[in-house]
Amino acid sequence: MKVTKSTLLASAVAAIAGSAMAEEMTLVSWGGAYQASQTKAYAEPFMEMNPGLTIVWDESSPEAVAKLRAMNEAGNITWDLVDVVAADAIRLCDEGLAMEYDPDELLAAAPDGTPASEDFGDLLVSDCFIPQIVYSTTAAYRPDLLPDGAPAPDSICAMFDMETYPGKRTLEKRPINNMEWALICDGVAKDDVYDVLATEEGQQRALDKLGTIKDQVVWWGAAAEPPQLLADGEVVMGTSYNGRWFSAIEEQDQPFEMLWDAQVFDLDGWIIPAGLSEERLARVKEFVKFATDTQRLADQAKFISYGPARASSAPLVGQHAELGIDMAPHMPTDPNNAKNTFLYNYEFWADYRDDIDAKFQAWLAQ
């Protein structure tokens, strides 16, 4: 009897000690193909290098800002590293929910010794933001649904050209990007777009331009919707993230054509939540250093058509891991695709988002 008791006790102690030793790190991401690319490119290799460490994924990135704020108020941060778009990173930084860091200290230098701050360059848009990829919001269309004899669209303004390209289109149900495109197609020079959009008249002008196609637009909320709508023939053209189009065209053989014109570049990357314990922070730092080095970011591009955020990673981008096609021509940053690009102005939208969104929603409801 005594033996059984002490054995039980010993095994209980061992179990507790064991669970303490098996370390866990919770990463937050977007799910789907994107999270899969992260798993394959750096989470799995990192776990192999660190036996005993388990990486747990939480697919909460879409509502990461609100959840982090709630966690912070409750005083219990359960996430170790969070994948967010740059605009959200700026807001988290503003709210004091993300940790500020020094790029040259935290991130690995490029193989040729270029410090991280130069290698990432302008993409370090916030003191808290650790860039991973460049993606773009861009348009695609179905050639077979366009009228016979219509020229292949080569400009984003085809979206507003109901005469040449009749049929429904799909646009994201928010002002960002749509307002800019509307102004460009209304004759505003690219460099002046945000100056115009900062004025009441400019906002009205953009809404008026969007108003010319309003009754032909299906507004989407999730980026998976546009490829579906286009595949069903519900719309003839639409906008979504370039990775979604790539996956529909190359992996699912959909008869879509990309329309890269005036694609809007945006960034996605990590933030480290503020207030992690030192032990957790040390582990996260180790992971981040590994996961954002030149080779790892280039590896990620094997699985998804998003451009690596490091300049030094670009030449290392190879072929798709399963399809074996060259990935470079599918990157938003490829010179052929990036002939006419548009830069998303984070600062502008951080200021004007609430104001313009209220107007946009009121306009939609009219």
Place this chain on the structure above:
Amino acid sequence: MTDATQSGPMLAADGTPLKKSLARSLRRRKVRALALIAPLLLFVLLSFVIPIVSMLFRSVENGIVSETLPLTVVELRNWDADSGELPDEALYAAFVKDMIAAVEAKEHTRLGTRLNYEETGMSSMFRKSGRNIKRLDPEADAPFKEKLIDIHEGWGEVETWRTIKTHAVPITNGYFLNAIDMRRTPEGPRAQPEDKQILVKLFGRTLFMSLIITGACILLAYPVSYLLATLPMRVSNLLMILVLLPFWTSLLVRTSAWKVMLQQQGVINETLVWLGFVADDARLVIINNQFGTIIAMTHILLPFMILPMYSVMQTIPPSYTRAAKSMGATNWTTFWRIYFPQSIPGIGAGSILVFILAIGYYITPEIVGGTKGVFISNRIAYHISSSLNWGLAAALGTILLAVVLLLYWCYDKIVGIDNVKLG
């Protein structure tokens, strides 16, 4: 002896007055009963009531301005917002002191976000100024007025200080005003500019569409519940499974299924075109509008109407209708005068359930509602998870809750809540 006993208070066996003894035992029983439900009560209180109340409290809570800029707020009291002139140096000095402390604690950007809800541009003004103000020395670098205006021209605008002063109160009605398309200004509540008014419209639409959905549910559920209650057991069981099966299916699956059914290249339109009822180039638009929301939500909420109706109808004795018929009533009279009145409590219970559920729905309208079929809850969700304006979200939620309680009260007055039966 007998006289003495009768004149004093009646005593219990242990000599205490009976009244006291009874009260004590009653109290003990109450305490025991309370102790028995205490865990549940505590659980409900801690996990339900307190979070909801604290969330609702955010709709008026506004300590952030006076906590982040304590000295400035004091100085602002001496400044006349209507004078059209900039505040004096004392205020700028107080502001610099406040900001240095706030930047240290990284709270200035949070304040910028808060004020940006009221005045566009505040967010970047606080963020950009933070770095430069941190370098100032509160003693050596005075005077500050010119320096601050150099750092950001916004500090030289009267409107900036008016906004800060207007929103410096610790308890504000600003969020509630925003929730009804108004805003707090130094001159008192004013209407929002016309092109930003949307929330009152959404409240109205939410109520109107919820009523239509409830009505549609009543019409569809009544015959089904009647069949369920009157058909022989074997058939009605099968029917019951057909009712419950969609009830157990995921909400998202059912909503997406409606998308496949209703879209322009969807099942219904394809069938109609194939049958020749509709021309190929004039397909019906029955999704991404109010119609789509009403159809999908009626389907999703139907079981909540059928089940209470069914359980009430089951208790209506068939002998009543037989008696009515034996006395010469027509089928219609029997139904309308005998059966229907007895089934009203079921309709009442189902309507309350469906209406209250409908008013708070947001996933289905988001997916099938397009632009004209979305509800106020979609805006609440947006402000909770995207714009992070939790104060406004809380105000909208409080109003929604108040509307539901008001309707419930009206319902109680008109129909009487005692007439509602879930079974």
